[in-house]
Amino acid sequence: MRRFINKVFKDSSRETIIGAPSFPLQMSYSDLDYMTKRGFLARKLGQYIGLHSDETAILFYLSFSRLSFADSDKENQNEYLIYLSEQMLKWNKLEENIPAEIKNMDVSPDIQNILLKAYEMHKTDLFALSYEKSVQENKVNVSSQMDEKWLIYRDVIYAATQEKFLLISKEEADSYRKGIVFCEGTIKARSDIPVCRNLAKASLELQNLGTSSIMSLLLVLSEAITNTIKHAEEGKMTLIKDEKNHEIRFIVEDNGPGFSLEDLPRTTLLAGFSTKQSLGQGFTLMMKMSKRILLYTSSKGSTIILTFDMNKNKGGELNATG
Secondary structure, eight states: OTHHHHHHSTTOOOOOOOOSOOOOTTSOHHHHHHHHHHHHHHHHHHHHTTOOHHHHHHHHHHGGGOSOOTTSOTTSHHHHHHHHHHHHHHHHHTTOOHHHHHHTSSSOHHHHHHHHHHHHHHTTTTSOHHHHHHHHHTHHHHOTTOSHHHHHHHHHHHHHTTTOEEEOOHHHHHHTTOSEEEEEEEEOSTTHHHHHHHHHHHHHHTTTOOHHHHHHHHHHHHHHHHHHHHHOSOEEEEEEEETTTTEEEEEEEEOSOOOOTTTHHHHHHSTTOOOTTSOHHHHHHHHHHSSEEEEEEETTEEEEEEEEEEOGGGTTOEETTO
16 A cells, blocks of 8 residues: 555655644634544545554644645645545535446546545544534433534544544443453552452453553553542442453543543543643543553532453453553
8 A cells, every 4th residue: 555655756855753733813713623534534545545543643733733724735645645534524525426426537547446435434423514503403311511612622533642532422331331241340549549450450360361461551540540539429340341342441430520621632632631620640541551541520510431452363352552
């Protein structure tokens, strides 16, 4: 796949990494939402042609540098990929037949293939107007936070964390409870931390996991439980084994005041950042060691879900990278 890049992108220059996305005051939420989706899609196109993760990260951040890339330099690799992403989003807005438009483009078959792949992979989120409509219709029913601002924060954080962190609704959080519950514990005081840890250790040992995996899981679980004690009066831990999806999930719930939406980007993107209601350094550890982190938060409490892959081909060890 790499061979076609030289044919399409002659004399392309590598961009220097742009800093974290900034949100100018004059930009509307709809503009930020659009640039986030465009950057996310461009990064996917970069992955499909075999670019390194550092190079695809540049594409995401570059999308925030200006509103349109319609008049960009088509010989520049990064700008061209963002332009292609922009074109696909425009077709979606006009309710055009995107696969047909792609096939009518005067580009190489390789370019057409990556665009078609991107469409197939994201037709229900990035390219389906029915999806956007359903989000609007279900705002009140799904969650009071499912507004335009919440959606933008969700998409930005999800893309900027390499799809490691996702804000979810209460209904989505409930869907992750499917599977076999093999351990539960109540968290009301600091003394409950070692109690829950020991309960989890005994239960994990029965799951035929390697010692190193168990120690890593307990470290992450301890961080999540500790945050419950810090920010809420009480909480609950639940360990679930989902054999169908080959996952182990830790669900930690609390009755605290929830996480500030405005603090979440710094909490997830800056290692060690901490506020009264942030996860601080513990969050950084959870990000590193889990496959994915899902968070539902409201003024009545939060639910953190940590997912881990079960890899039965490696003697019961867990694969946290997914």
